Amino acid sequence: MATVRLRIDVSGTVGDQAWKNLQQFDPIQKAAFGPQFGSSGPSKNAPGEPHAKGEWIGAEITLQTPLLAQYAVSHYLEQARVLDADVVD
Numbered sequence: 737m738a739t740v741r742l743r744i745d746v747s748g749t750v751g752d753q754a755w756k757n758l759q760q761f762d763p764i765q766k767a768a769f770g771p772q773f774g775s776s777g778p779s780k781n782a783p784g785e786p787h788a789k790g791e792w793i794g795a796e797i798t799l800q801t802p803l804l805a806q807y808a809v810s811h812y813l814e815q816a817r818v819l820d821a822d823v824v825d
Contacts, residue, residue, distance in 0.1 A: 737765065737798055737799070737800065738798070738799050738800070738801060738802045738804065738805035738823060738825060739796060739797070739798050739799075739805070739823070739824045739825050740796070740797040740798075740799065740805050740808050740809055740812070740821055740822065740823055740824070741773060741774070741794060741795070741796055741797075741821070741822055741824050742773075742794060742795040742796070742797065742812055742818055742820070742821050743774065743792050743793075743794055743818070743819040743820040743821075744758070744769070744792055744793055744794070744795055744817055744818060744819065745791075745792050745816075745817045745818075745819050746787040746791050746792060746793050746817075747786075747787050747788060747789045747790055747791050747792075748786050748787065748789070749786060749787055750784060750785065750786055750787070751783075751784075752769055754787075754793075754817050755769040755793075755795060757817070758812070758815055758817065758818070759811075759815060761797065761799075761807070761808040761811045761812065763799060763800065763804055764797050764798065764799055764808070765798045765799055765800060766797070766798040767795065767796070767797050767798070768795065768796050769793065769794075769795040770793065770794070770795075771793055771794070772794075773793075773794030773795055773796045774792075774793075774794030775791075775792065775793045775794060776790060776791050776792045776793075777791075779791065792819055797812075802823065805823045806823060808821070809821040809822065809823060
């Protein structure tokens with residue numbers, strides 16, 4: 737298994753809307769989104785209100801092989817809300 741970590745720009749979106757609007761890479765085994773995968777810091781917005789400018793939240797994608805992980809990095813980096821994508825193992 738190989739893991740890809742993402743940094744997703746959530747500014748101007750509500751909740752996990754930025755994550756849900758991403759076009760996911762088809763052969764993923766598992767995907768998760770949340771501050772446990774990194775963030776720009778504690779969110780200062782109230783629930784139901786848009787995230788502040790510059791705010792980002794991390795995500796983790798698990799794939800079957802390192803080669804698929806490399807393809808996934810390219811796939812995610814083409815999307816405007818993805819600030820960074822790296823294979824971590």
